[in-house]
Amino acid sequence: MPRVVVDVVLKPEISDPQGQAVLGALGRLGHDSVRSVRQGKHFVLEVEGTPDEAELTQIAETLLANPVIEDVELHLPTD
Amino acid sequence: MRIGVITFPGSLDDVDAARAVRLAGAEPVALWHDDHDLEDVDAIVLPGGFSYGDYLRAGAIAARAPMMQDVVDRAHQGMPVLGICNGFQVLCEAGLLPGALTRNGHLHFRNRDQALRIERADTAWTQDYEAGQRIVVPVKNGEGRYVAAPADLDRIEGEGRVAVRYVEGNPNGSMRDIAGVTSENGRVVGLMPHPEHAVEDLTGPSTDGLGFFTSVLKAVVSA
Numbered sequence: 306m307p308r309v310v311v312d313v314v315l316k317p318e319i320s321d322p323q324g325q326a327v328l329g330a331l332g333r334l335g336h337d338s339v340r341s342v343r344q345g346k347h348f349v350l351e352v353e354g355t356p357d358e359a360e361l362t363q364i365a366e367t368l369l370a371n372p373v374i375e376d377v378e379l380h381l382p383t384d
Numbered sequence: 385m386r387i388g389v390i391t392f393p394g395s396l397d398d399v400d401a402a403r404a405v406r407l408a409g410a411e412p413v414a415l416w417h418d419d420h421d422l423e424d425v426d427a428i429v430l431p432g433g434f435s436y437g438d439y440l441r442a443g444a445i446a447a448r449a450p451m452m453q454d455v456v457d458r459a460h461q462g463m464p465v466l467g468i469c470n471g472f473q474v475l476c477e478a479g480l481l482p483g484a485l486t487r488n489g490h491l492h493f494r495n496r497d498q499a500l501r502i503e504r505a506d507t508a509w510t511q512d513y514e515a516g517q518r519i520v521v522p523v524k525n526g527e528g529r530y531v532a533a534p535a536d537l538d539r540i541e542g543e544g545r546v547a548v549r550y551v552e553g554n555p556n557g558s559m560r561d562i563a564g565v566t567s568e569n570g571r572v573v574g575l576m577p578h579p580e581h582a583v584e585d586l587t588g589p590s591t592d593g594l595g596f597f598t599s600v601l602k603a604v605v606s607a
Contacts, residue, residue: 315486318533322489322557368448371441371477374484374531 306351309361310380313370314345345375356381385410385601388425390455392417392446396433397468397580404580405429408597417449426604427464427508428455430471432524432578442485442527443473452478464508464600465572469525472564472574481565481574482540483532488525489557497589498523498577499552500563507547507570508603512595519592521582523555523563528576530558530565540565548575571603 315321324342331339348369350361361379370377387405389412391398402412413425417435422428435446446452452474459465459480467475475481488494497520505515513519532540537559540546548564556576564575579593 316533319486319531320489322491322529323487326491368444369440371444371484373476373482373536374486374533 306353307356307382309350309352309356309382311348311350311361311365311369312345312378312380313348313365313375314343316374316376319374385427385604386413386423386425387411387427387429387597387600388413388415388422389429389431390415390417390451391431392433392435392449392470392474394434394436394438395431395470397578398431398433400578401429401431401468401580404583404594404597407583408594408601410597410601415451417446417451420450420454422451422454422458427600428458428466429580430455430465430467430474431580432469432471435470435474438527441473441477443470443475443477446470446474447477456480459567459572462569462571464603466509466596466600467572467574468578468580469528469576472576473527475572475574480567480572482536482545483530483562483565485525485527485576486529486531487527488529488555493524493526494528494555495524496522496555498550498555498563500577501549501551502547503549504544504547504566504570507566507573507599509573509596509599510547511602512599518551519582519595520590521577521579521593522589523577525556525576528556528558530562530576532559543568547573548577 405412502513582588582593
């Protein structure tokens with residue numbers, strides 16, 4: 306069954322305290338090369354039949370992400 | 385005067401909200417999120433809690449509940465709607481109010497009595513206050529940080545949509561100390577603090593919260 310992946314991250318202008326906490330932990334572990342962390346969500350949808358890009362875009366933009374604060378990326382199967 | 389209080393799976397403060405409605409002099413009507421019957425109520429309260437366990441985003445799944453479609457329709461027709469805490473999150477997710485609520489800036493749940501300033505004393509839910517009045521009610525949230533893009537915040541401020549602001553300390557990192565906002569017509573109000581927990585001397589830090597519930601009585605009569 307085709308798998309559709311949707312990645313959701315906070316918009317760049319919205320601060321991400323969870324990502325900052327991860328960055329702080331990395332610093333304490335000595336990983337000084339990491340300059341920034343943005344935490345997001347990763348959805349994997351198994352879809353019956355040929356994925357309908359318009360429908361999946363609607364799903365991503367109206368439920369999986371909140372467009373007020375989040376950006377969304379839709380990854381359709383490439384095979 | 386009948387004021388509906390909608391219970392979602394995971395609502396916690398629906399009983400307190402109904403109690404506040406009764407103390408204000410109206411009849412609370414218990415409503416269930418999965419129904420499609422608003423039972424001719426005159427106004428709606430969306431209570432606090434953790435609907436659907438805050439899965440996906442706080443309020444996101446509740447905002448798509450069957451009854452919320454009815455609430456959105458009635459709100460557009462002018463029915464007063466108040467969202468408290470999780471109810472505020474639901475109203476933002478439903479698109480009735482601008483902005484969004486996200487994880488607190490310090491990443492901790494914060495529970496305390498909180499001073500607020502009433503910025504708008506002309507909404508359906510705040511007209512029993514004076515503009516600039518200081519009140520104290522409990523605040524308790526983990527995802528109460530009000531955010532929007534800077535340009536959107538400028539627009540929200542410019543349109544006078546900030547109904548309530550935190551004073552004497554911001555409990556969650558909300559941008560511009562915003563504790564609650566209103567719809568353009570002042571009929572829909574959402575706030576993170578809990579006025580329904582401050583309606584009786586015995587159980588609250590004050591009775592300052594009762595004004596939200598008495599305000600709407602006049603709003604419905606004058607509508």
